Amino acid sequence: MKEIIMVKYGEIALKGINKKTFEDMLQNNIKRRLKKIGQFGYERMQSTIYIEPLDENSNVDDAVEALKKIFGIGAIQKCAVYPKDIGAVKEHLGEYLKDALDGAKTFKIEAKRADKTFPFTSPEIQQQLGDAVLDNFPEIGVDVHNPDVTVRLEIRDNGAYLSAKRITGAGGMPVGSSGKALLMLSGGIDSPVAGYMMAKRGLVVDCIHYISPPYTSERALTKVQKLCEEMTEYCGDIMFYCVPFTEIQEAIRDNCPEEYFTVIMRRLMVKIANKICAKDGYGAIITGESLAQVASQTLPALGCTNAAAEYPVFRPLIGMDKIEITELSRKIGTFETSILPYEDCCTVFSPKHPRTKPHLDDILKAESAFDFDSMIDKAISETTVKRYKYGEETVFL
Ligand code: ATP
Ligand code: MG
Numbered sequence: 001m002k003e004i005i006m007v008k009y010g011e012i013a014l015k016g017i018n019k020k021t022f023e024d025m026l027q028n029n030i031k032r033r034l035k036k037i038g039q040f041g042y043e044r045m046q047s048t049i050y051i052e053p054l055d056e057n058s059n060v061d062d063a064v065e066a067l068k069k070i071f072g073i074g075a076i077q078k079c080a081v082y083p084k085d086i087g088a089v090k091e092h093l094g095e096y097l098k099d100a101l102d103g104a105k106t107f108k109i110e111a112k113r114a115d116k117t118f119p120f121t122s123p124e125i126q127q128q129l130g131d132a133v134l135d136n137f138p139e140i141g142v143d144v145h146n147p148d149v150t151v152r153l154e155i156r157d158n159g160a161y162l163s164a165k166r167i168t169g170a171g172g173m174p175v176g177s178s179g180k181a182l183l184m185l186s187g188g189i190d191s192p193v194a195g196y197m198m199a200k201r202g203l204v205v206d207c208i209h210y211i212s213p214p215y216t217s218e219r220a221l222t223k224v225q226k227l228c229e230e231m232t233e234y235c236g237d238i239m240f241y242c243v244p245f246t247e248i249q250e251a252i253r254d255n256c257p258e259e260y261f262t263v264i265m266r267r268l269m270v271k272i273a274n275k276i277c278a279k280d281g282y283g284a285i286i287t288g289e290s291l292a293q294v295a296s297q298t299l300p301a302l303g304c305t306n307a308a309a310e311y312p313v314f315r316p317l318i319g320m321d322k323i324e325i326t327e328l329s330r331k332i333g334t335f336e337t338s339i340l341p342y343e344d345c346c347t348v349f350s351p352k353h354p355r356t357k358p359h360l361d362d363i364l365k366a367e368s369a370f371d372f373d374s375m376i377d378k379a380i381s382e383t384t385v386k387r388y389k390y391g392e393e394t395v396f397l
Contacts, residue, residue: 001092002081003060006163007049007067010074010171023049025174026072029236033070036391037062045114045156064167069234071200072177073169077152079161086120086128089153089160093129094136097151100164106143107133110152118155129153173202175236180204181284181314182241182273186344187224190288190317192231192334193325197316198286199235205286206238207231208276210245210269215349220342225386230334232390239280240386243272248375249349255370259355260363262296267308267363272376274310276383285309290317290325295354304360 007030012022027042027049034040034051038058043050053060060078067076080096082088101107111125120128130142133151154161183195185207195205209224221242228240252264273285289297289305296305306313317325329335 001096002052004053004079004081004161005051005060005063005067006077006079006161007051007073008075008077008169009047010072010169011173012072013047013074022072022174022177025177026070029070029072029174029176030067032236033066033390034063037066067169068167069170070174071170071172071202071234072174074171075169076167077163078165079152079154079163081159081161084115084118084155084160086125086160089162090128090132093132093151093162096162097133097136097164100149100151101133101137101140104140104148106141106147107149107151108142108144108147109133110150111155112152113155115155115157125153125155170200170234172200175199175202176204178202179283180206180281181286182277182282183207183286184269184273184288185209185224185227185240186288187220187227187338187340187342188288188344189322189329189335189338190290190293190325191286192227192288192338193328193332194286194288194314194316195231196234196328196332196334198314199231203284203286205231205235206240206282208241208243208273210243210272212246212249213244215246215249216343220344223337223340223342225388226337227334228388230332230337232388234332236390238388240388241276241383242386243379243383245269245379248372248379251370251372251375253349256366258351259353260358260366261349261351262354263301263304263358263363264367266296266305267367268372268376270305270308270313271372272379274308275376275380277311279380282311284312284314286314286316288317289315290320290322293322295356298356300357300359301355304358304363307360 012019012026015022023044039054040058041052041054064076064078067073082092109126109129111122113122149164151164178201181198181203183191183205185191199205207228211221228238232238248268249265252261256264270285289302291297329338
């Protein structure tokens, strides 16, 4: 028996005339990902991609695991492929459905006949297969409204496809279909989750991280790089910009009122991100900010940070609480790395009493006490870039 995978589109299925562009992107993303697993053939029909292993070494279960993390996929189904002969399907279905029906109380059959030359209608197929399932699994009952398991048979040009398990896909839009954005990635719990959420909307997510050695350690940087590597599971390849931020932070410390340290620092981070966006073609900045989480994320503080941005700032976590964010972080596999205890540059020189209601006028005045612009240019000229490739060794650029 041959087993293949059917991939059903998520939101792409709703697209109009430009649907094919999205389909091509999704298929390319899938191909790139599965290349690491084996040799697979692809065919596309009616909002479905059929993926077939081309040799013994190309494992279908491994492919399913990888597919679960690809945005743009609504559902994934493994199927057994039989000759287009109802007798053959009936003979073998007991064996193939054993795992799926084990422990189930009810089932129903859904038949679809794409090949209209097949001698039975869909209701006739459903009847015959239903009887065969009952013969093989005498304890199970039929429930056409709310079954535990739906057994599906599709008659297509080149075979009969039988499946019983439908796995929910990662949803969203194919990475790359919405353009690219720059994620401000710290070592915390929030920002990797923010990156995941925007990759889900079809953005290529590249990362920018600010370091302040010797106040922040090499291990803190390694931790953020590990997060980047972990994020490639969902986001695909990631460019990582590492910006030296020590001199800027020291200048803030020496020249600005302490109560504004964090907001000014965040604004300078954003100003650096602006320039990288302009230079390398990013259309937005992403942050892991969540309203009211800390003093720098009150409405007035976010307003001051936002005023420094020359690009749309996406804050997908803005309305989520820490428990929800943490749950997602566990789900996407970044939590354990995020909670490693190394310091972030935000915690260096953090004020004892930060202003929770800063005024932009005061902030601008404080910033004008020093020539930050030339420091920003210097930091950018000293920025290093690496490329993290999904499932591959890190590339240094
Ligand atoms: P996180 O869990 O993402 O670190 P947080 O709750 O600790 O967030 P802050 O430290 O106030 O919040 O940072 C808010 C946001 O600013 C982060 O989500 C991130 O987008 C950005 N940020 C903070 N520090 C850095 C850094 N060193 N490099 C890049 N971005 C940063
Ligand atoms: Mg942080």
